[in-house]
Amino acid sequence: MSNILTIFIGMALINNFVLVKFLGLCPFFGVSKKLSNAASMGLAVTLVMFLASAVTWPITHYILAPLEAEFMSTVTYILVIATLVQIMELFIMRTNYGLYSAFGIYLALITTNCAVLGVTLVNARESFNFIESLASALGAGAGFALVLIIMSGIRERLDTSNLPKSMKGLPVAFLTAALLGLAFSGFSGMV
């Protein structure tokens, strides 16, 4: 049991996917303008990561490994992730269009979200068992959502402060991410 917990904490905080491992930055800067979008994006990414790990683990262990076709793992993983995202996109579009239009391009970009593929690749490399890979997916998703929510909270606050014109928007987001990155590198010695 404790191994699962260390993996979860490890993925969420210590090598947090966004600030330490640099994965999943594109939607991170795109969606984190409004807190509500950030929360739903974080949830959507965690869900996709969880399902993706659940589906890719059996594929790796029962199809790719026995046939020594590891080189095909990237293609198969990304195919599975793209399908999951496409299905989720259809669901969100049909049930709550407001959220769908708020996501805009960034929903399609979950497919290319490096963090999601990153999780599956890390699961394969660390050769976790099924439960461990689910825990690491949840950890990574939780880490991603946590940082996304912190970031959007700060960015909403920054919008009303009077920054120099050229700083408003993206540049200040990068600087906030820099400070967050420093804070998160503090976790590195924990496990």
Add this chain to the structure above:
Amino acid sequence: MQLVAAILLVALIGLLCGLAIYIVYIRVPHKVPGLGKIDEINKLLPGMNCGACGYAGCFAFAQEVSRNPQLASQATCPMLLGNDEVIKQLEIALGVSIDTESMNKKAMLHCKGSSENLFDYSGVQSCKAASLLAGGFKRCPYACLGLGDCMRACKYDAISIDGDKGIAVIDYVKCTGCALCVRECPQNLINMVSGRSKVSYRCNYSEIRVIPGRERCNNGCTHCRKCFVACKYDAIIWNKEKAVPEFDSAKCTLCGECVAVCPTRTLEYFQPAISPYAV
């Protein structure tokens, strides 16, 4: 040989994925109930997705409005206000009459600026900066500092700074209800009220109330409730947790009882038509 097996199995995965997408594409109810109507309304809307109406975009606004049509008159769609024939079509589509006047929101400043300066402030000429310095240089910590943050934010230059009183003055004719100034004011003095409202409440009491032993300027509301008692048409509703009067412009007949009875003259006429700015 193994590679061929791997290729076939991966192809099988591809087939399953395609099948999954296809099944979901068919199974999920293609037509959200009333989607047709939402499309119809969405076509009428400008489609700028500017968010001024407070929704995530025109389609989201159309979705909400198709659920309850009264929303159309409360939310402001600044682009829509200009052309009337689109509003007519919207009225037909929604089956409800849209009262453009109340839809057309105005910014109201909750301060008369009569609390005197504690010290003369020569720092950065912006309300945000001044308000960071111990809540501003006025005796009342939530008064309007008149350094023009809202004026700079307003695109339609509807806001100017009144020289002697040192507070912002909102020109209700020019104001289009875009609510850009609301976010700029660090003291939360400005909020959007319906264009139809008749009486304006000129004190930021709801913010000050939290500070025990707060200083009041002579025009500050003493929360004596005389206006609430005086109003014969019960057009004033007493907001309990904020302990401030709220005005229902539909019932108000502009009899002027409340404005006359208010001991600290915090209430004023708002209706732009009657007295543009009766101080």
Add this chain to the structure above:
Amino acid sequence: MGKWFKEFIKGLVLSNPIFVLALGLCPALAVTNSLDNALGMSAAVIFVLLCSNVLVALIRTWVASIVRIPVFIVIIATFVTMVSLTFEAYMPVLYESLGIYLPLIVVNCIILGRAEAFASRNRLSLSVADALGMGLGFTLAIVIIAVIRETLGSGSLSLFEHVLFSFPVLEQQPVSLFLLPAGAFLVIGLLLAAFRRVGLIKNE
């Protein structure tokens, strides 16, 4: 011809993938701690972006719309895996230093972003222009970032093992913050603000 050139220039500065569109940041931040890595990565990205844009533009009329994203991403993944296999076989040094970021070109948001937003909607020649423009825009951006990060972070700037120039003072006491993830964010943020101040990119 003008239209082709306009698309090309657009990718370089006007809608530079990193500074304006804020896409493709994952490799841009991770790999720019040394100039060789940055150049290696951008060569791979340009190659994959070009091939995928060409192929996507070719098949855009046949692909059914509900499966278009999985199809595009499979094409991109194939090109990337081929690139990473050839790198591993023939250029091991570069393969070592690019590490995990080579397979992650698949999820580099520029490639699918351009394939989805541009190549699937325009003619072949325009897609090629867009691919080249975006690729060079990406290279330009990450080279600038790499130069700054490597010089400040390790005191010297080397291009394929021969040192271009080095600062003796900085060499003893390099600002190793710039080699950390946080440093990369800092550099991009300040650069973007500077470009906006200079007017190269319009403010928000």
Add this chain to the structure above:
Amino acid sequence: MRFSIIKRFYAIAFLTLVVIISASLLSLTYSLTAEQIKLRQHEQFLGYLGEMFPEMTGFEYNDELYYVYDDALLLGYAFTASKAGYSGDINIMVGLSDKETVKGVLIISQTETPGIGTRILDEPFIGQFAGMNVNDIRLRSEGGQADTITGATVSSKAVIEAISQAAKEKLAGING
């Protein structure tokens, strides 16, 4: 009705077709580059082994342990170890001049943060193992003699633990 069936299943067929083509293309490139990669890795490994034992002429490999010879004379042993460091695996080769004393340690590949993690390559850390008894290579806190680098604890701890674990498993063969 017929047309709509084809149209409907067209999407799935198209996706499967693309996957088949891409998978076969990949297998083709894989088979082409497979021996090249193996050759490359072998060459690289030989290089490191040669660096460790300059006068080596040949070596034998059985159950994860390399026996290094200078024609008939047994020069020593070598084994590999690897563990996940800060941002990727660290592969190490440990050379032993006899059953216990370490001749030297070499880092074959690592992707640690440059400037911080890469300090495991510098002399003071990597040199400390030469001449040490292989069983003493454990963290000071666990009674060993190897000490980590301040500021790069994650990477240096990974190296020490990798060597001690690999030593336990792989040397069991000869001293067991």
